[in-house]
Each structure stands twice: as structure tokens, then as C-alpha cells.
Amino acid sequence: QKEVEQDPGPLSVPEGAIVSLNCTYSNSAFQYFMWYRQYSRKGPELLMYTYSSGNKEDGRFTAQVDKSSKYISLFIRDSQPSDSATYLCAMSRGAAGNKLTFGGGTRVLVKP
């Protein structure tokens, strides 16, 4: 079983729709959960950061973590064509300096 699994997509939605992304993981030691956005041949850009279980909202973005199910989600409301990118989930054990373990990314296409 892969440590972090993420559907590669592509996920195609019309402009204004809600984009729903998720990742599952197997390592119960993960404590910190992040979502990054990556445009083609660019570096990952941090979108959301969550510690342990719960919800976090920032503008059009909502991140959810369910540690009991080892499942994390990202929702993008009122999606825009500029949201078209690859979305990467990443997580770490949280001890100081711990590495990030990434999912493979979901490619999202928001059509005007």
C-alpha cells in the first residue's frame, strides 16, 4: 500500500463549480497535512496547512482532516479558470524538521 494515495484525475469542472479533492494515507504518525498547488514545471505553492483532525477555511478553500479514517480533503468554492493546476497533498510526522511525503497530485481543469 502506498503511503499517500491521490487520484491523478484529470478532474474537469465548469467555472463556478465546487472542486473536491482528497487523499488517503496509511501512516497514522502523520500529524501535519498540507495542500499545495503546482502549475506546470513550477514549484509547489502552499495553499492550506492543517494540524491534526478538523476543518480549516481560508477564502474559497476549505481543508478537512479525518485522522480516524486517514482521509483528507480540499474543497475549492466558486472555481475559476486560474484554479486549473495540479493539487498535491503532503503530510509529515511533525517532529521538527520532518520531511514531507507527497501524494501524486490531482490535475484539475476549470472550464470557462
Place this chain on the structure above:
Amino acid sequence: EPEVTQTPSHQVTQMGQEVILRCVPISNHLYFYWYRQILGQKVEFLVSFYNNEISEKSEIFDDQFSVERPDGSNFTLKIRSTKLEDSAMYFCASMEGNIQYFGAGTRLSVL
């Protein structure tokens, strides 16, 4: 806004040659990282660096790889004898408060 800076953006080299990829982490960050992403694959951890020494490395980071912080601002990744399979995007990151910030990457092409 502070950012991680990487140079060059694209490096082309011949197999067997040495390459040095350079990074300027965000000032005042103490933890530094290198990751790589082979085209179409996931971002993979290579090495973490803290207090002038390696704190963790992956199985990818073999004797051909080394890292250095030669001065107070630069953080470098050296590949001694490049192989075709080293072709990838290499990302540098620095961390504050458990959040890692990534540079735009260096695309390494080994011919």
C-alpha cells in the same frame, strides 16, 4: 514577500559530469530540504539539513549526492557524476513553523 530562490532554472549536462544546483532559502529559516520530481511522478524527498549537517536522507540520496551550506545564505546540492535517470525537477525548500516553502525548481536534463 520572502521566497526561496533557485538557480539555474534549467541545467543541461552530459552524463558523468558534475552539477551543482543552488538555492537561497528564506532568511531566518533553519531547516532546508531538497526534493526531486521526475516528469509525471510524485515529488520525492531527498535530504534535510539543519545546523550544518544532514538530519535525514532518503535511499535516493546516495554517495553521488552531497549538500552544503557554504555561507550564511546559499544551500547547494551537488551530483558528482550525473546519470540519465537524474533528469528531473529539483526543488529546494526551507521551513518555518512546520511549513515548508518551495522554490520554483531547477530542471536538470542529463544527456
